[in-house]
Amino acid sequence: MTTADDVNHALADAHRHEWAQVLAATVRVAGDLDLAQECAQDAYLSALQTWRRDGIPRNPGAWLTTTARRKALDSHRRAAMLRARLPLLIDPGDTSRSGRSGDGSPFPEKQLVEMDEIPDDRLRLVFTCCHPALAREAQVALTLRLVCGLTTEQIAHAFLVSESTMAARVTRAKKKISGARIPYRVPEAHELPARLDAVLTTMHLVFSTGHSAPTGDALVRPELVDRAIELCRVLADLMPDEREVRGLLALMLITDARRTTRLDEAGDLVLLEDQDRSRWDHAAIEQGRVMVREAWRGGRPGRFVIQAAIATLHAEAPTFADTEWKQIVDLYDLLLLAWPSPVVALNRVVAVGFLSGPQAGLVELDKLELEAGRALSTYHYLPATRADFLRRLGSTQAAAASYRLALALVENGVERVFLEHRLAALLTP
Amino acid sequence: MAQYVVLIYENESDYAAASPEVYGEVMDAHNRFAKEVTARGGTIAGGNALQGTDTATSIRGDVVTDGPFVETKEALGGFYLIEADDLDQAIKIAAMVPARFGGVEVRPVMVMPEG
Numbered sequence: 230m231t232t233a234d235d236v237n238h239a240l241a242d243a244h245r246h247e248w249a250q251v252l253a254a255t256v257r258v259a260g261d262l263d264l265a266q267e268c269a270q271d272a273y274l275s276a277l278q279t280w281r282r283d284g285i286p287r288n289p290g291a292w293l294t295t296t297a298r299r300k301a302l303d304s305h306r307r308a309a310m311l312r313a314r315l316p317l318l319i320d321p322g323d324t325s326r327s328g329r330s331g332d333g334s335p336f337p338e339k340q341l342v343e344m345d346e347i348p349d350d351r352l353r354l355v356f357t358c359c360h361p362a363l364a365r366e367a368q369v370a371l372t373l374r375l376v377c378g379l380t381t382e383q384i385a386h387a388f389l390v391s392e393s394t395m396a397a398r399v400t401r402a403k404k405k406i407s408g409a410r411i412p413y414r415v416p417e418a419h420e421l422p423a424r425l426d427a428v429l430t431t432m433h434l435v436f437s438t439g440h441s442a443p444t445g446d447a448l449v450r451p452e453l454v455d456r457a458i459e460l461c462r463v464l465a466d467l468m469p470d471e472r473e474v475r476g477l478l479a480l481m482l483i484t485d486a487r488r489t490t491r492l493d494e495a496g497d498l499v500l501l502e503d504q505d506r507s508r509w510d511h512a513a514i515e516q517g518r519v520m521v522r523e524a525w526r527g528g529r530p531g532r533f534v535i536q537a538a539i540a541t542l543h544a545e546a547p548t549f550a551d552t553e554w555k556q557i558v559d560l561y562d563l564l565l566l567a568w569p570s571p572v573v574a575l576n577r578v579v580a581v582g583f584l585s586g587p588q589a590g591l592v593e594l595d596k597l598e599l600e601a602g603r604a605l606s607t608y609h610y611l612p613a614t615r616a617d618f619l620r621r622l623g624s625t626q627a628a629a630a631s632y633r634l635a636l637a638l639v640e641n642g643v644e645r646v647f648l649e650h651r652l653a654a655l656l657t658p
Numbered sequence: 659m660a661q662y663v664v665l666i667y668e669n670e671s672d673y674a675a676a677s678p679e680v681y682g683e684v685m686d687a688h689n690r691f692a693k694e695v696t697a698r699g700g701t702i703a704g705g706n707a708l709q710g711t712d713t714a715t716s717i718r719g720d721v722v723t724d725g726p727f728v729e730t731k732e733a734l735g736g737f738y739l740i741e742a743d744d745l746d747q748a749i750k751i752a753a754m755v756p757a758r759f760g761g762v763e764v765r766p767v768m769v770m771p772e773g
Contacts, residue, residue, distance in 0.1 A: 362745055409766045410660050412744040 236280045239289055240273060247290035248378035249463070253350035254294045256413060259301040262375065262403050268304065272297035351376070352415045352467050355460075359428040360411045367402035368431045374399050377456040387453050389444050428464070429477050429533060432457050436481050440488075441641070448492060448643040454485055472524040476534030479517035479524065483540040486510035486517070498647035502549035514544045532568040535560055554584035571601035572608070579614055587618040594618065609638035613648060620655060629655055659741050661703060661767040662748040667732040668760035670710055687756035695740070700751050705738035732760040739767075 252269045259265035272293045286292040358371040373379045373387075385395035405411065416424040439453025461478040468474050490504040521537045524530065530538070539560045546552040561577035574597050582590025594615055598605075605611045616631035632652040639645045673681075695702055711726040711733045718727075726733060738755060742748035745764070752764045 360745075362749070409764075410744040410748075412746050416746075 231281060231284045233281060236277065236285060239280065239285045240276055243276070243289040243293060244273060244378060245459075247293060249351045249354060249376045249460075250290060250349065251293045251297050252375060252378070253354040255297040255301050256354065257350060258298045259304075262406060264301060264304060265297075266375065268297045268300040269293070271300050349467065351463060353413050355428055355464065356415050356424060357406065357411060357413050359424075359431045360406070361424070361427050362409065362411060363402050363405060365431070365434070367398055367405075368427070369434055370395060370398045371402045372431055372460075373435065373453075373456065377460060379452070379456065383452065387438065387450050425468075425471060425473065429473055432461055432464075433477060433480075433533070435460075436484075440484060441644075444640040446642040448498065448641065449488060451488075454481075454488070457481060458485065472527065473531040473533045475520045475524040476531060476537045479520035479537035480533055480540055482513045482517035482520075483537065483544050486513040486544065492643070496643065497650070498643050501543065506548070509544065514541075517541065518544070530563075530567075532564060535564040535567060539564070552583065554580055558584050571597070571604045572610075574601060575605065575608070575610060575614060582614075582618055582621075587621040591615070591618045591622070607638055609635045609640075609644070609648075611635075612638065616648075616651070620651070625655055659743060660748075660769070662740050662742055662745075662752070663765050663767060664705075664738040664740060664748075664752045664755050665734055665763045665765065666736045666738075666755060666757050666760070667730075667763065668735045668757055669732050670735065672759035673710075673735075684756060684758065687758075691754055691756055694754060695751055700747070701741040703739040703741055705736065707736040708734065710735075735760075 248269070251272065252265055255269050255272075256262060256265040259268060275296055276289070276293060280286070355372065355376055358375055359368045363371065369388075370384055373384045374381065379387075381396045381399060382392050384399075385392040388395070435453050436457035439450040439455075439457060442448060442450050458478070458481050461474065461481060465471075465474045465478050486509050487501075487504060488510075490506075490508050491499055493499050517537065518541050521534065521541050524534045525538065539557055542553050542557050542560070557580045558577060561573065561580055564573050565577065578590055578593045578597055581593050598611070602611075612631045612634035616628050616635060619628035619631060622628075629652060632648055632655070636645065636648050636652070639648060692702055714724075714726040716723050716725060716727045740748065740751050742751060745766075748764050748766075752762050755762050
């Protein structure tokens with residue numbers, strides 16, 4: 230006997246793990262993102278009733294995929310007017326495009342094969358969502374909506390915009406995909422590095438928005454962190470030779486391993502140097518460490534592999550004082566070559582401050598501000614870094630001024646409280 | 659197959675200051691572009707260079723004014739009408755369009771549903 234609870238549980242599980250595959254496989258039959266999404270949602274709805282009646286199928290993902298594809302096909306058949314519709318999603322592998330099959334579907338029914346013959350289309354879906362012709366925020370929204378299966382409401386909440394704004398963003402992006410004919414395909418080998426970089430950047434943005442929310446009251450938005458890690462795992466499985474994918478996954482695992490130690494009982498920020506290292510997720514760190522070691526081999530490492538290596542050094546240090554700052558600064562130098570970003574340069578300066586002391590850090594910081602002050606002018610970590618150097622040097626008044634500058638820029642509630650505490654401690658002798 | 663228009667936006671003052679050699683180079687570059695597209699199996703369905711914005715006349719409602727519709731540093735100076743399978747191919751072709759004093763914009767042509 231299958232209880233309602235069993236079905237709900239199986240469905241929630243299938244949504245979390247199979248959604249992208251169900252949708253991606255349905256897109257090929259539907260030839261249209263919206264229709265595919267509708268059919269996939271319908272399939273999950275049908276499952277709710279059917280599984281209660283007939284029991285949970287042995288392979289829920291296959292059941293859902295076949296059902297969703299059948300719904301897409303039915304929909305094409307029902308709507309004869311669709312014949313006049315433009316081909317909405319361009320599938321370069323589809324040779325039947327010019328002569329559509331008689332049922333109005335862009336794909337003949339014989340292609341509606343059993344699950345084990347359905348190719349894994351999740352990569353196509355990811356690369357379409359992260360196409361460079363779409364704005365970065367649209368890439369992020371589409372990836373979360375279509376690949377991760379988050380609702381528009383959830384995504385809007387995570388990025389603190391209104392639901393209607395997020396809905397409009399997703400709709401606009403989908404319209405561009407069909408209107409401008411962004412193809413539903415995995416890029417060719419020679420274009421893969423650049424295209425993969427866009428995918429990884431999008432995933433990293435989802436992760437870091439979840440890890441240190443730029444705005445709002447919560448420091449961590451776990452739903453974003455978890456979805457980013459999950460998606461990166463899928464990508465690493467599907468593209469086992471891509472070292473940067475492993476690098477990013479390792480970076481996420483090692484960074485997130487500290488999640489529970491980043492806040493104290495009062496909900497206040499705990500800095501890396503004060504975190505209880507025994508409570509870090511050492512299994513995740515070990516997993517990440519093995520990945521970094523593998524990904525480091527085989528040529529010049531990319532930016533995510535290098536960042537993961539830096540995260541590994543932090544994670545390996547038994548205490549903060551034992552951190553290998555020299556190696557970390559060296560890795561930041563390497564990272565700056567691979568990815569010349571002012572944010573990376575600022576992180577390097579922080580590491581220099583721990584390697585050679587706050588005075589040396591201050592010198593480097595002055596240099597950076599001269600070169601990239603404009604690019605970092607709204608970045609609260611810049612004055613916060615200066616404040617910390619000055620505090621450690623005992624320059625109370627100057628440090629206080631920098632903390633106030635940082636406070637004027639910070640938009641995350643938890644980080645604001647941290648900076649306020651630092652400022653208050655400075656001014657109370 | 660779909661049609662895209664590649665709009666070429668360039669800084670007119672750069673052209674005004676350019677030597678005859680530069681003009682020659684630009685002409686050659688456009689001729690090479692046309693050959694290259696054909697060689698790669700693409701199709702150029704049309705295109706033209708436009709005279710400068712100082713020859714433009716704009717009409718809004720019944721008001722006729724001298725000058726381009728929108729004043730921009732980089733002005734529309736020409737276009738190609740190309741045929742491509744999808745946006746990726748269109749971008750590849752558009753990236754080959756010479757535009758040394760600016761850049762290009764790709765826009766899909768609207769297809770009207772058959773009545």
